[in-house]
Amino acid sequence: xxxxxxxxxxxxxxxxxxxxxxxxxxxxxxxxxxxxxxxxxxxxxxxxxxxxxxxxxxxxxxxxxxxxxxxxxxxxxxxxxxxxxxxxxxxxxxxxxxxxxxxxxxxxxxxxxxxxxxxxxxxxxxxxxxxxxxxxxxxxxxxxxxxxxxxxxxxxxxxxxxxxxxxxxxxxxxxxxxxxxxxxxxxxxxxxxxxxxxxxxxxxxxxxxxxxxxxxxxxxxxxxxxxxxxxxxxxxxxxxxxxxxxxxxxxxxxxxxxxxxxxxxxxxxxxxxxxxxxxxxxxxxxxxxxxxxxxxxxxxxxxxxxxxxxxxxxxxxxxxxxxxxxxxxxxxxxxxxxxxxxxxxxxxxxxxxxxxxxxxxxxxxxxxxxxxxxxxxxxxxxxxxxxxxxxxxxxxxxxxxxxxxxxxxxxxxxxxxxxxxxxxxxxx
Amino acid sequence: xxxxxxxxxxxxxxxxxxxxxxxxxxxxxxxxxxxxxxxxxxxxxxxxxxxxxxxxxxxxxxxxxxxxxxxxxxxxxxxxxxxxxxxxxxxxxxxxxxxxxxxxxxxxxxxxxxxxxxxxxxxxxxxxxxxxxxxxxxxxxxxxxxxxxxxxxxxxxxxxxxxxxxxxxxxxxxxxxxxxxxxxxxxxxxxxxxxxxxxxxxxxxxxxxxxxxxxxxxxxxxxxxxxxxxxxxxxxxxxxxxxxxxxxxxxxxxxxxxxxxxxxxxxxxxxxxxxxxxxxxxxxxxxxxxxxxxxxxxxxxxxxxxxxxxxxxxxxxxxxxxxxxxxxxxxxxxxxxxxxxxxxxxxxxxxxxxxxxxxxxxxxxxxxxxxxxxxxxxxxxxxxxxxxxxxxxxxxxxxxxxxxxxxxxxxxxxxxxxxxxxxxxxxx
Numbered sequence: 133x134x135x136x137x138x139x140x141x142x143x144x145x146x147x148x149x150x151x152x153x154x155x156x157x158x159x160x161x162x163x164x165x166x167x168x169x170x171x172x173x174x175x176x177x178x179x180x181x182x183x184x185x186x187x188x189x190x191x192x193x194x195x196x197x198x199x200x201x202x203x204x205x206x207x208x209x210x211x212x213x214x215x216x217x218x219x220x221x222x223x224x225x226x227x228x229x230x231x232x233x234x235x236x237x238x239x240x241x242x243x244x245x246x247x248x249x250x251x252x253x254x255x256x257x258x259x260x261x262x263x264x265x266x267x268x269x270x271x272x273x274x275x276x277x278x279x280x281x282x283x284x285x286x287x288x289x290x291x292x293x294x295x296x297x298x299x300x301x302x303x304x305x306x307x308x309x310x311x312x313x314x315x316x317x318x319x320x321x322x323x324x325x326x327x328x329x330x331x332x333x334x335x336x337x338x339x340x341x342x343x344x345x346x347x348x349x350x351x352x353x354x355x356x357x358x359x360x361x362x363x364x365x366x367x368x369x370x371x372x373x374x375x376x377x378x379x380x381x382x383x384x385x386x387x388x389x390x391x392x393x394x395x396x397x398x399x400x401x402x403x404x405x406x407x408x409x410x411x412x413x414x415x416x417x418x419x420x421x422x423x424x425x426x427x428x429x430x431x432x433x434x435x436x437x438x439x440x441x442x443x444x445x446x447x448x449x450x451x452x453x454x455x456x457x458x459x460x461x462x463x464x465x466x467x468x469x470x471x472x473x474x475x476x477x478x479x480x481x482x483x484x485x486x487x488x489x490x491x492x493x494x495x496x497x498x499x500x501x502x503x504x505x506x507x508x509x510x511x512x513x514x515x516x517x518x519x520x521x522x523x524x525x526x527x528x529x530x531x532x533x534x535x536x537x538x539x540x541x542x543x544x545x546x547x548x549x550x551x552x553x554x555x556x557x558x559x560x
Numbered sequence: 561x562x563x564x565x566x567x568x569x570x571x572x573x574x575x576x577x578x579x580x581x582x583x584x585x586x587x588x589x590x591x592x593x594x595x596x597x598x599x600x601x602x603x604x605x606x607x608x609x610x611x612x613x614x615x616x617x618x619x620x621x622x623x624x625x626x627x628x629x630x631x632x633x634x635x636x637x638x639x640x641x642x643x644x645x646x647x648x649x650x651x652x653x654x655x656x657x658x659x660x661x662x663x664x665x666x667x668x669x670x671x672x673x674x675x676x677x678x679x680x681x682x683x684x685x686x687x688x689x690x691x692x693x694x695x696x697x698x699x700x701x702x703x704x705x706x707x708x709x710x711x712x713x714x715x716x717x718x719x720x721x722x723x724x725x726x727x728x729x730x731x732x733x734x735x736x737x738x739x740x741x742x743x744x745x746x747x748x749x750x751x752x753x754x755x756x757x758x759x760x761x762x763x764x765x766x767x768x769x770x771x772x773x774x775x776x777x778x779x780x781x782x783x784x785x786x787x788x789x790x791x792x793x794x795x796x797x798x799x800x801x802x803x804x805x806x807x808x809x810x811x812x813x814x815x816x817x818x819x820x821x822x823x824x825x826x827x828x829x830x831x832x833x834x835x836x837x838x839x840x841x842x843x844x845x846x847x848x849x850x851x852x853x854x855x856x857x858x859x860x861x862x863x864x865x866x867x868x869x870x871x872x873x874x875x876x877x878x879x880x881x882x883x884x885x886x887x888x889x890x891x892x893x894x895x896x897x898x899x900x901x902x903x904x905x906x907x908x909x910x911x912x913x914x915x916x917x918x919x920x921x922x923x924x925x926x927x928x929x930x931x932x933x934x935x936x937x938x939x940x941x942x943x944x945x946x947x948x949x950x951x952x953x954x955x956x957x958x959x960x961x962x963x964x965x966x967x968x969x970x971x972x973x974x975x976x977x978x979x980x981x982x983x984x985x986x987x988x
Contacts, residue, residue, distance in 0.1 A: 160928075161929060242949070246939055248950075256931070507978070510985070512986045520987070534975070549965065554937065557938070559943060559948070
């Protein structure tokens with residue numbers, strides 16, 4: 133007769149979650165030095181075992197090519213020795229960041245003499261569901277370990293061999309550094325069922341962070357009983373106010389739209405105050421044309437587009453809510469700043485909105501009324517980023533209001549607890 | 561022909577949510593003085609219109625008595641002129657609290673010269689689902705208004721007349737103070753369907769806070785697509801360490817268990833280190849007997865109970881997870897502090913756990929390893945409370961890790977946004 137372990141009757145995903153929960157309990161009290169040593173061990177192991185990683189990755193790449201995957205996506209999937217070195221270097225950078233765990237967020241002595249402290253603690257078990265890029269596997273593991281969390285990684289099936297190799301290397305290093313290897317686990321199984329199980333693991337998994345396309349995020353938000361942090365959908369707006377420097381406005385528009393079109397902080401809609409439209413739009417449309425951008429124009433913008441070399445198509449209501457992630461922008465003329473705000477409130481995904489203005493009152497009103505993770509005044513939408521904000525690292529950009537909003541660094545991967553210390557205090 | 565409003569095709573709950581969202585947009589930029597004036601107007605109106613409120617409440621009370629409701633619950637439901645005055649006074653206290661909105665949480669100048677500020681903003685629309693007590697109606701409305709949020713109140717059907725009268729008075733005062741009356745709404749309908757609709761109003765309602773019994777909270781957590789803050793289930797533990805002052809331990813135990821048994825921060829389980837059990841348990845069991853507490857004892861505690869006048873029954877595994885909210889306590893002897901932690905981690909609802917010890921190492925280890933909203937050292941579990949913590953007000957006690965943990969005051973009713981200010985900054 134064999135002895136049954138309590139895990140035996142569970143699905144592989146639930147087993148993984150239980151093991152992660154146990155590992156999280158071990159990780160939580162670890163001091164920074166122990167965690168940093170493990171991170172440095174991971175970085176070293178990634179470099180020492182690069183060949184093994186690149187070889188596994190080659191299988192994913194070959195399969196992707198067989199399936200006719202676009203070269204852009206194959207490129208995102210591909211790991212070269214140089215890229216593995218860069219990933220290892222990112223892990224070393226995470227080791228250099230301050231440890232959020234143990235930070236006293238607030239503290240006071242109560243009138244009765246009790247000492248009250250609110251301190252940062254790890255969340256526990258973090259689940260990450262993400263698409264193609266295998267570098268996310270290492271990034272997410274490093275950020276979670278640094279903040280004392282166990283992590284369940286559910287990458288895309290198309291990167292399964294790469295992720296398996298990366299997680300094997302990471303776990304060996306973590307175990308070798310004396311930490312529980314189960315702190316980092318790849319969610320078993322390549323099918324959708326494993327995602328579904330992860331979304332139902334309430335009580336075992338403390339938070340799920342989906343990183344990827346809008347449809348993935350929508351599915352997780354709607355179906356998960358585990359708390360979710362929504363990330364990354366960016367229908368960002370640039371509003372050019374009645375009073376604005378035209379050169380500045382054109383430069384911010386082009387940078388916001390075209391510096392990199394495939395990212396969530398790229399601009400997708402241009403709103404122009406009617407008073408500045410005659411001076412601004414001819415210049416802006418020519419600049420957009422030069423940047424290879426197609427304009428989805430309302431009637432008033434279209435009137436200007438006809439005199440420009442820009443490619444313009446008539447905007448439909450759908451354009452106002454579309455995150456193109458391509459060389460396209462929706463554009464409209466608005467009667468006032470308040471109308472711009474109204475448009476944004478109606479259509480935005482709440483990521484980033486920029487105003488270009490020389491008016492202090494306009495800047496103040498726009499920042500007060502617009503309710504998005506980030507409001508930029510005379511700056512490109514492209515600055516909404518953990519690296520740009522000086523956080524040193526980013527696990528994603530939250531577009532929700534609860535827990536974390538905007539770029540999420542290490543503190544956003546923590547919760548808090550209160551420590552109440554008395555000398556036998558009782559309540560009267 | 562009549563003109564259809566866009567609201568006409570919606571259910572009453574969805575209409576209410578849309579109106580709340582519009583009101584929330586108007587509330588968000590209001591300065592503190594305007595909100596405080598509205599709160600003072602509410603307090604005045606409650607006092608001026610006390611007769612109307614007490615009269616409506618009498619209908620609920622009569623109905624409750626007809627339905628054979630217990631006198632304890634009828635008492636919680638009842639509003640007298642004195643109680644209305646106390647509620648009005650609480651609203652004036654909320655007006656005196658600092659406004660969390662606009663607080664700069666972090667701020668810096670980035671290396672490129674951009675000014676970055678993270679500022680507190682209202683959550684938007686807060687939904688509160690709660691049971692009998694009509695004072696929650698006013699408390700919640702005052703806290704939400706103060707923090708710039710619109711609120712959808714879904715009280716119990718048994719308090720419908722009282723809540724309707726209270727909300728009418730509040731809305732009149734809010735409207736009279738020049739704020740949108742729709743900032744405070746009672747969710748229409750007394751049936752369960754209205755709760756279900758509220759839980760599905762994702763995108764309109766920003767957060768749901770269930771306040772009440774465990775089954776209400778479980779339902780909301782499982783069925784809501786709107787983000788939820790779990791509150792209030794408290795299976796709190798008192799652990800008496802090997803080294804502890806016996807008098808202190810007995811006093812903290814009795815205060816934690818019996819000072820008020822019906823509240824979430826009352827103790828429900830006693831764990832005793834085996835080394836101190838012979839000295840502590842006889843004293844503790846007698847004290848529990850005197851406080852009228854029945855002990856649900858494991859074998860080792862039972863051995864002591866036999867020599868005490870305490871009422872003791874054999875503990876079943878169910879006792880370890882039960883929140884009695886009555887004159888009952890589960891009790892066990894443990895081999896070590898680590899075994900106590902293990903027991904707590906397995907069974908706790910994560911609310912509050914106390915250690916009684918004279919050992920600095922034990923206190924440190926217990927606070928590091930126990931992962932609950934509050935860990936008390938030589939203090940009663942009963943201190944976990946927004947009022948006791950000096951927050952001035954409390955919307956509930958969160959037992960989850962995301963967004964807010966422990967007693968929630970006004971800052972916990974806010975989110976943040978980043979303001980990025982440049983001089984035409986673009987990303988290179």
